[in-house]
Amino acid sequence: MNNNVDLSVNIAGLKLKNPVIAASGTFGFGREYAEYMDLNKLGGISVKGLTLKPRQGNKPPRIAETPAGILNSVGLQNPGVEAFIKEEIPFLRQYNLGIIANIAGNTIEDYCEMAEILGDADIDAIELNVSCPNVKAGGIAFGTSCAGISEITKRVKAYCKKPLIVKLTPNVTDIKETAKAAEDSGADAVSLINTILGMAIDIHRRKPILANNMGGLSGPAVKPVAVRMVYEVSKTVKIPVIGMGGITTGEDAIEFLLAGAAAVMVGTANFVNPAACLDVIHGMEAYLRQYHIGCVSEIVGKLELNQ
Amino acid sequence: MAQVLKEKIAALDKLAPGVFKMTLKSEIIAQTALPGQFVNVKCSEGLNALLRRPISICNVDRDSNTFDIVFQIKGIGTEYLSQKKVGSEVDIIGPLGNPFRVEGEFKKIAVVGGGIGIFPLLNLLKASSAEHKDAFLGFRNKELIVLEEEFTQASDQLFISTDDGSAGHKGLITDLFINEIDKKKYDIVYTCGPTPMIKKVVEIAHKNNIRCQVSLEQRMGCGIGACLVCACKTRLGDEWEYSHVCKDGPVFWSNEVIFD
Numbered sequence A: 001m002n003n004n005v006d007l008s009v010n011i012a013g014l015k016l017k018n019p020v021i022a023a024s025g026t027f028g029f030g031r032e033y034a035e036y037m038d039l040n041k042l043g044g045i046s047v048k049g050l051t052l053k054p055r056q057g058n059k060p061p062r063i064a065e066t067p068a069g070i071l072n073s074v075g076l077q078n079p080g081v082e083a084f085i086k087e088e089i090p091f092l093r094q095y096n097l098g099i100i101a102n103i104a105g106n107t108i109e110d111y112c113e114m115a116e117i118l119g120d121a122d123i124d125a126i127e128l129n130v131s132c133p134n135v136k137a138g139g140i141a142f143g144t145s146c147a148g149i150s151e152i153t154k155r156v157k158a159y160c161k162k163p164l165i166v167k168l169t170p171n172v173t174d175i176k177e178t179a180k181a182a183e184d185s186g187a188d189a190v191s192l193i194n195t196i197l198g199m200a201i202d203i204h205r206r207k208p209i210l211a212n213n214m215g216g217l218s219g220p221a222v223k224p225v226a227v228r229m230v231y232e233v234s235k236t237v238k239i240p241v242i243g244m245g246g247i248t249t250g251e252d253a254i255e256f257l258l259a260g261a262a263a264v265m266v267g268t269a270n271f272v273n274p275a276a277c278l279d280v281i282h283g284m285e286a287y288l289r290q291y292h293i294g295c296v297s298e299i300v301g302k303l304e305l306n307q
Numbered sequence B: 001m002a003q004v005l006k007e008k009i010a011a012l013d014k015l016a017p018g019v020f021k022m023t024l025k026s027e028i029i030a031q032t033a034l035p036g037q038f039v040n041v042k043c044s045e046g047l048n049a050l051l052r053r054p055i056s057i058c059n060v061d062r063d064s065n066t067f068d069i070v071f072q073i074k075g076i077g078t079e080y081l082s083q084k085k086v087g088s089e090v091d092i093i094g095p096l097g098n099p100f101r102v103e104g105e106f107k108k109i110a111v112v113g114g115g116i117g118i119f120p121l122l123n124l125l126k127a128s129s130a131e132h133k134d135a136f137l138g139f140r141n142k143e144l145i146v147l148e149e150e151f152t153q154a155s156d157q158l159f160i161s162t163d164d165g166s167a168g169h170k171g172l173i174t175d176l177f178i179n180e181i182d183k184k185k186y187d188i189v190y191t192c193g194p195t196p197m198i199k200k201v202v203e204i205a206h207k208n209n210i211r212c213q214v215s216l217e218q219r220m221g222c223g224i225g226a227c228l229v230c231a232c233k234t235r236l237g238d239e240w241e242y243s244h245v246c247k248d249g250p251v252f253w254s255n256e257v258i259f260d
């Protein structure tokens, strides 16, 4: 049996040695996790959502645990795009991994300016976060309508020198439509899902647990919804789809690939197991070996529906 | 440096209703943990109680390479933890966080703790080489008093209060602390517990020019400084910023923190 499985993928020009990317907001800029794992083993990292200027984020508590998941309302605390370029890119470039800049803003002009500033930066792709449910400045206003997605994608694309990934929100009636709008407006790929808007209540205080009242649901609880959405979107668009939502194991990741994802992102699982991304990679490898599949891209979209 | 560890439970004892002491065999924690640091514990197997729970390191035994955590059952995570079996392994990350400052410059010290906040203070008292150490511990009632023996041994004088007066002073532990200040002239006070108590201790310390360190609690995600959910307000010149309890804390100087 051939033991060498080819895990490499090419997502609209973003070449990664394996299809496992740390999801934005759950992995910082990789520094903390470097103490727990070899970052060289990662396919890539989508860094903490960046804004034009530094942001302090929302009031705590910013997290609530829910069955098999969490709600968060961090509110895009980040050092700003300039600090990212100066401090974080040089750190990440010591490692062999794809760097994806996740950007969020208040106005289309903010997004364009960031794409322009990042134009000369040493990154491998831009992920347009138009789906953060926690702040007005998170672009959710653009992400929930086709017109909004179209306009922002077109305008940012004009400044973008690297592959442009549009990150979609699940908080819409039909995610196929927003995905199509992104594709038609020049997105090179789409990633999904961002978190699902939710709420958790402390019945003794009769108040929401999160200071922000509502927050975004992630973790294993959202996985079936995410798999369904990845399936629908990958059937609708021709551009590559990056799937995420509740992945904790290699088997979970394979579900997303079968449903049509070309790569996956791992988020909440990192909190429980700092080496979760590596476990996902090993689990995928084991699956591919079990079925004598030489190359991971061979299984993308190979789901067979029941008749 | 913190690590992911699978450590064996050497003992698990009920100290009071809903309060347990777990002794874990761990060379790394026993040899390297500093007072005020915590471990982030995976309490369950699988997806229930998904996140790890932060629990303070209460005591370390360098000779037997063990350490203790003491925890109170609050919800599902601590409930699972209390049901673990001696001899089985627990998945922990540690030692984590910024420790208390216990260097020799402080000759007379006091610790003021309330409820689950007393646990990191035991390790601190044991690690400190101060000439005089007072411990002020507040509990809800007599039944919930734990580690009295250990605190007695680790301190020069132990003061206890209960909310209902069933043991010690009836009322706030800070009442007892205020009474001793003029006599003892503490160089530093360390405090951990409910926020109203911490605020009161800080107020007293500042009024009396006593240096003060506080250990804060906040809900956590990663526990290692990456996800930024465990925010607390701290001073930055004339402005403020959000620091993070898991990495910048849990221990802060009292004048760094903004309580609102």
Ligand SMILES: Cc1cc2nc3c(=O)[nH]c(=O)nc-3n(C[C@H](O)[C@H](O)[C@H](O)COP(=O)(O)OP(=O)(O)OC[C@H]3O[C@@H](n4cnc5c(N)ncnc54)[C@H](O)[C@@H]3O)c2cc1C
Residues within 6 Å of the ligand: A064, A065, B038, B049, B051, B052, B053, B054, B055, B056, B057, B069, B070, B071, B072, B073, B074, B075, B076, B077, B078, B079, B116, B119, B120, B216, B217, B218, B219, B220, B250
């Ligand atoms: C640095 C630090 C040290 C701590 N040391 C101790 C200790 O030595 N002994 C002890 O008994 N307790 C300690 N706590 C509190 C302990 O973490 C919580 O009681 C525990 O997380 C509750 O979990 P649960 O599943 O039983 O409760 P649930 O209410 O079911 O927990 C739900 C979620 O909220 C979080 N949460 C609930 N209460 C707290 C809290 N007070 N602080 C932080 N997160 C919370 C949980 O971690 C979990 O993610 C400490 C907390 C911190 C931050």
Ligand SMILES: Cc1cc2nc3c(=O)[nH]c(=O)nc-3n(C[C@H](O)[C@H](O)[C@H](O)COP(=O)(O)O)c2cc1C
Residues within 6 Å of the ligand: A023, A024, A025, A026, A048, A049, A050, A072, A074, A076, A102, A129, A132, A167, A193, A194, A195, A217, A218, A219, A220, A222, A244, A245, A246, A247, A265, A266, A267, A268, A269, B221, B227, B229
């Ligand atoms: C604490 C936290 C912070 C997040 N921050 C961001 C962010 O800044 N930008 C973004 O696009 N997505 C952010 N997300 C969403 C994740 O990238 C991911 O889409 C989502 O959590 C689903 O994946 P998971 O179930 O594997 O966590 C965040 C998620 C969490 C839990």
Ligand code: FES
Residues within 6 Å of the ligand: B219, B220, B221, B222, B223, B224, B225, B226, B227, B228, B229, B230, B244, B245, B246, B247
């Ligand atoms: S818990 Fe993630 S930064 Fe503190």
